[in-house]
Amino acid sequence: MLGIDDPQIWLAYILCFISAVGCMIYGALKWNDGSDDREVE
Amino acid sequence: MALSTPVLGVIILIYLMVIFYLGWLGYKKTKQTEDYMVAGRKIHPYILALSYGATFISTSAIIGFGGAAGALGMGLLWLAFMNIFIGIFIAFVIFGSKTRRMGLNLGAVTFPELLGRRYQSRFIQGFSGALIGIFMPLYAGIVLIGGARFLESTLEINYDVAVLILTVIVAAYVITGGLIAVMYTDALQGTLMFIGMAILLIFTYIKLGGVTAAHSALTSMSDLVPESLAAGGHLGWTAMPAFGSPIWWTLVSTLILGVGIGVIAQPQLAVRFMTVKNDTSLNRAVLVGGPFILMMTGVAFTVGALSNAYFHQTVGKISVVVAGGNTDLIMPEFINSAMPETFVILFMLTLLAAAMSTLSSQFHTMGTSIGHDFYREFIKKGELGQTINITRAAIAVTIIASVILAYILPISIIARATAIFFGLCAAAFLPMYVGALFWKRMTKAGAVASLLVGTFSSLFWLAFVHASEAVPLGISKAIFGVDTILTGTWTVVDPILVATPLAFIVAIVVSLATKPASKEHLDTCFKK
Structure with a gap:
């Protein structure tokens, strides 16, 4: 896959992208969560 | 280098002026501790x-680890x-929000203070502060060397002058503007790093x-x-x-697990979770x-x-050979020969930004660890009201220590500094940090035991077993007459894999054997 034969490597390559995109989705979905927390006075 | 020095000089000057402006903003906004x-x-x-990202990623992550990938x-x-x-x-998601809340509940302003107050122990705060103050200059030393080498080669100035310039500039805005100045300048530097690395990736794929x-x-x-590499198990890039x-x-043990997990217990990173006002900020981050x-x-x-593929196609050699065996030179060699000249200038700025952003946070953390955690809270039992001024003085002292270390230590030790510091932090802090946030049953005695066992087993493994540090340090050789006291695979197993599990076990066993903290204290710690 992607010109890489060893599955251990292309898996890492793809996981990098998935985890970064996952971070973006998480941040977007939770954009307004937690705003009613106790804040600093 | 084919670059025009005046052009680069002007760009660096503009960059530094913006940095100073941000530092001044930090100074203006700093009114209390x-x-x-x-x-x-x-x-x-x-x-x-x-x-967080720019502090995490130093020049050594890009040049040193990029070069390691080249090999x-x-x-x-x-x-x-x-x-x-x-x-x-x-x-951010698991540790960040709990750290933020507990820090606020306990009024903690540093990572050692968070741990010290959670376990009601000035010893934990003082010892952790001293540990950071003693070993972080080693890590700051390598970042300082990297940044100064950059200034030396691009501006064609003397290396000693470069060390001095870099130190004075970063120290100026860290000492005056505190963490606000550090984080504002980090954000600018992070933006520059993002642009530089994005262009590097695109150009590399286009070239190939x-x-x-x-x-x-x-x-x-x-x-x-x-x-030589094939004999060690290398099966291709x-x-x-x-x-x-x-x-x-x-x-797997040093690079992937050591650095990959060690990051959680980095004091200069963990303290950042306490800088935002609510969980929304953490989620958005x-x-x-x-x-x-x-x-x-x-x-x-x-x-x-991929630099291997480029060099193979252009000069018929692999990267390590092009770099003359020094993996730290792989990335610079690749960028200089494969990238357009204007990009080389931008990338130089990327590297300077990467060095300065890590360095500023290290200076700030070392200063607060010695000035606030060790001196004020541990030695003076918290009585002195001059925290900011003592911290400023401590920043200056630890910076000088970093500069001296950068000069006197052999390069073979300095090159291992990032891994040494990450591993030590993981073993010393991770068990009690995890326990502080997630296990109410963890006791003061359990925390103290895991801190001591984690610290000293990690240092022992570094000095006597793990060949990469034990051989250049020479302590094992001097005492026992052998490079390492164990042989075979043990000498390549990173300290983090031995010391961290050991510290976790000690933390659990000692906590279960001792009396838990009072309910009122735990209620204060875990208040929503």
């Missing part, structure tokens, strides 16, 4: 994410994955004819692995090393942090490995 130590707990999520191959992408998944996602073509070219070179071989152990780290380590490791 909380501003200086935790940026008033009101930092914007974008600034938090970039500041060892794309297996390092597992570290990039760990950096994103553990270093950002787990750190696209993503799949580039990888295929590298895959087809597996028969070119030098004899797009393959993991042979399972259980020395290179596999180095890659994840959105920026994930892609940021992908563009840093993901790009550095991919490009580092």
Whole structure:
């Protein structure tokens, strides 16, 4: 896959992208969560 | 270097003027201790994410680890994955919100103070502060050397002058503007790093004819692995090393696990969770942090490995050979020969930004550890009201220590500094940090025991077993007459894999054997 034969490597390559995109989705979905927390006075 | 020095000089000057402006903003906004130590707990999520990322990623992550990928191959992408998944996602979502809340509940302004107050122990705070104050200058030393070497080669100035300039500039805004100045400048530096690395990735793939073509070219070179590396288990740049071989152990234990997990217990990073006002800021920071780290380590490791394909196609050699055996030169050699000249200038700025952003946070953390945690809270039992001024003085002292270390220590030790510091932090702090946030049953005695066992077993393994440090340190040789007291695979197993589990076990056993903390105290700690 992607010109890489060893599955251990292309898996890492793809996981990098998935985890970064996952971070973006998480941040977007939770954009307004937690705003009613106790804040600093 | 073919660059025009005046052009680069002007660009660096403009950059430094903006940095000073941001430093001045930090100074203006710093009115009380909380501003200086935790940026008033009101930092914007974008600034938090970039500041965390830019502090995390130093020049050594790009040049040193990128060069390691040039030698060892794309297996390092597992570290990039760990950096994103553990270093950002787990750190912010699981550790971040609890750290923020507990820090606020206990009025803690540093990482050692958070631990000390959770376990009601000045010893924990003082010992942790001293540990950071003693070993972080080693880590700051390597970043300082990297930044100064950059100034030396690009501006063609004397190396000693470069060390002095860099130190004075960073010290000026850290000492006056505290963590606000550090985080504002980090955000600017992080933005520059993001742009520089994005362009580097795009140019590299274009040069090699696209993503799949580039990888295929590298895959087809597996028969070119030098004899010495092949004997250590190297199977090509797009393959993991042979399972259980020395290179596999180095890659997996030191690089992937050591640095990948060690990041959670880094004091200069953990303190940042206490700089935002609510969990929303932490959630929003994840959105920026994930892609940021992908563009840093993901790009550095991919490009580092792909440099082999580029050099093979252009000069018929692999990267390590082009760099004359010094892996630290792989990335600079590749950028200088493969990239357009204007980009080389931008990339130089990227590297300067990477060095300065890490350095500023290190200076701030070392100063607060010695000035606030060790001196004020531990020695003076918290009585002195001059925290900011003592911390400023401590920053100056620890900076001088870093500069001196950068001069006197042999380069073979300095080169290991990042891994040494990350591993030590993981073993010493991770068990009690995890316990502080997630296990109410963990006791003061359990925390003290895990701190001591983690610290000293880690140092013991470094000095007597792990060959990469034990051999250049020479302590084992001097005492026992042998380079390492154990032999075989043990000498390539990183201290983090031995000391951290040991510290976790001690933490659990001692906690279960001792009396738990009072309910009132735990209620204060875990208050919503």
